[in-house]
Amino acid sequence: MSDFLKSAADPKQDVAAKKEALMNTIRSEMALAQAQDLLNKTNEKCFAKCIVKPGTSLSSSEETCLARCMDRYMETFDIVSRTYAHRISKESNQMKEGAL
Amino acid sequence: KEILAFVTKEQAQSRLNNQIHTFADICWDKCITGTPGSRFARGEEACLTNCVERFLDTSLFMVKQIQQRQQLQHTSL
Numbered sequence: 001m002s003d004f005l006k007s008a009a010d011p012k013q014d015v016a017a018k019k020e021a022l023m024n025t026i027r028s029e030m031a032l033a034q035a036q037d038l039l040n041k042t043n044e045k046c047f048a049k050c051i052v053k054p055g056t057s058l059s060s061s062e063e064t065c066l067a068r069c070m071d072r073y074m075e076t077f078d079i080v081s082r083t084y085a086h087r088i089s090k091e092s093n094q095m096k097e098g099a100l
Numbered sequence: 101k102e103i104l105a106f107v108t109k110e111q112a113q114s115r116l117n118n119q120i121h122t123f124a125d126i127c128w129d130k131c132i133t134g135t136p137g138s139r140f141a142r143g144e145e146a147c148l149t150n151c152v153e154r155f156l157d158t159s160l161f162m163v164k165q166i167q168q169r170q171q172l173q174h175t176s177l
Contacts, residue, residue: 023106026107030113034114037121041121049132049135050136065135065136068136068137072140073124076127077120077121077124079145080124080127080148081120084116084119084152087152
């Protein structure tokens with residue numbers, strides 16, 4: 001509240017700056033949540049694929065498998081992303097043409 | 101006002117992202133059957149793209165089916 005009283009100089013600019021800051025916070029929170037989701041999923045999938053019989057520690061072959069698996073899952077995410085985006089734009093173009 | 105429009109857009113983006121996560125999950129299970137290698141085996145990449153496309157085809161198909169059934173119900177009344 002005291003900030004509100006201090007910025008008598010240019011209140012419009014202050015509000016705009018606050019808006020921008022809020023939007024940036026929201027954007028980075030969402031990006032963080034998305035990254036966490038991806039990491040959790042990768043853990044789940046790669047554990048299932050690579051750790052067949054849990055031992056007292058991770059063997060080096062298990063570690064190699066996990067590293068490869070992580071790369072492949074991230075690649076999968078990219079491929080799926082691109083395919084989905086491509087399909088969406090194709091469908092929306094078709095709809096536009098149908099309307100003409 | 102401006103914030104509301106922004107949040108709505110972010111929510112839509114978030115729903116899209118969740119869909120992509122779902123696809124990655126389903127299609128990984130369907131297509132990557134063996135131990136992951138240092139790159140995709142032959143056909144795995146094609147399987148992934150097909151998987152997404154067929155899933156979307158499936159959704160559209162289901163919608164059409166439901167519409168047909170609804171129409172049949174209306175005509176029989």
